[in-house]
Amino acid sequence: MSSSTPLAPVVDRLPEGIVHVSLPTPFPVGPVNCYILLDEPVTVIDPGMLWDDSTELLEAALTAGGRSLGDVDQILITHGHPDHFGAAGWLADAADATVICGRAEVPKITMSSDRASMIDVIDRLGIPETMRDTFRAFYEGVAALSHPIDESRLRLLDDGDTLTAGGQVWEVHVTPGHSVGHVSLYHPDERVLVSGDHLLACITPNPVLEPDPDSVEGRRRSLVEYLASLERFIRIDPLLVLPGHGPRFQDVPTLTDGMRHHHDSRADEILEAVRRLGEATPYELSGELFPHIQDFSIMLGVSEVLGHLDLLEDDGRLVRSDGHPLRYAAA
Numbered sequence: 342m343s344s345s346t347p348l349a350p351v352v353d354r355l356p357e358g359i360v361h362v363s364l365p366t367p368f369p370v371g372p373v374n375c376y377i378l379l380d381e382p383v384t385v386i387d388p389g390m391l392w393d394d395s396t397e398l399l400e401a402a403l404t405a406g407g408r409s410l411g412d413v414d415q416i417l418i419t420h421g422h423p424d425h426f427g428a429a430g431w432l433a434d435a436a437d438a439t440v441i442c443g444r445a446e447v448p449k450i451t452m453s454s455d456r457a458s459m460i461d462v463i464d465r466l467g468i469p470e471t472m473r474d475t476f477r478a479f480y481e482g483v484a485a486l487s488h489p490i491d492e493s494r495l496r497l498l499d500d501g502d503t504l505t506a507g508g509q510v511w512e513v514h515v516t517p518g519h520s521v522g523h524v525s526l527y528h529p530d531e532r533v534l535v536s537g538d539h540l541l542a543c544i545t546p547n548p549v550l551e552p553d554p555d556s557v558e559g560r561r562r563s564l565v566e567y568l569a570s571l572e573r574f575i576r577i578d579p580l581l582v583l584p585g586h587g588p589r590f591q592d593v594p595t596l597t598d599g600m601r602h603h604h605d606s607r608a609d610e611i612l613e614a615v616r617r618l619g620e621a622t623p624y625e626l627s628g629e630l631f632p633h634i635q636d637f638s639i640m641l642g643v644s645e646v647l648g649h650l651d652l653l654e655d656d657g658r659l660v661r662s663d664g665h666p667l668r669y670a671a672a
């Protein structure tokens with residue numbers, strides 16, 4: 342969740358052959374960064390959603406780069422959240438382009454996610470049944486701002502693949518955490534990383550709740566997975582990061598230090614709340630930490646809490662009772 346000041350030095354530079362356009366979204370996160378790689382194959386990364394004047398802005402950015410809609414060869418969706426992919430189906434149809442994403446993101450971008458598993462998970466977390474209508478209304482509203490994606494256009498990426506885009510060969514890094522099939526692209530010669538929402542200068546990415554019917558808990562351990570992925574980006578050490586929201590930046594080690602510090606103090610805060618309440622569900626703790634959030638943001642609040650409950654449990658500072666709903670108490 343938010344932190345207002347950048348956790349790493351902001352950089353203005355943009356590599357040659359890449360155009361940036363900031364596209365509006367209706368969400369609290371604000372605009373999404375779309376990048377256009379002008380050389381062939383002409384590639385649009387995260388084309389935003391069908392909202393406000395977003396598609397006009399995207400067309401104008403292509404024109405400014407000496408390209409038109411019809412020149413677009415491929416669209417890369419870094420992850421299946423609506424602010425990043427909503428307009429992808431529209432652009433793909435307009436340009437007759439390929440849509441590329443991480444393999445695990447397909448149910449999200451084709452809006453065919455397993456609802457029964459999600460309902461099971463949110464029930465276990467103590468989220469009241471009355472919230473279901475709120476969440477359903479959110480998903481329906483979002484679907485209205487997204488254009489369906491023709492599945493015959495899809496090309497799926499796995500970790501370790503390479504992708505030719507904008508005349509260059511990029512490494513594909515699929516790292517779960519914010520979203521299970523999240524893709525970042527890295528150019529090893531120029532040391533440029535297109536990071537989607539995995540690394541952001543001003544926001545610690547929400548460890549968004551994702552069902553996983555094959556696991557004991559019925560869900561991914563999103564924050565644990567997220568933190569485990571950070572080592573990789575420290576090791577590759579990009580000189581320039583092009584993120585999905587907010588300013589471009591450098592110095593991933595400083596960023597990740599700041600993020601770890603944020604997560605440590607958030608975990609302490611949650612442990613404190615557990616002690617105060619004696620025993621609590623993730624939903625109750627979210628209400629304790631974020632009393633003012635409403636509607637769909639409640640889901641993000643519960644995700645944020647749950648991620649830290651996993652960390653505290655792994656550290657042996659909390660115990661979980663496996664009832665229905667789950668309850669946590671101090672160890």
Ligand SMILES: [Zn+2]
Pocket residue numbers: 370373422424425538585586
């Ligand atoms: Zn985003």
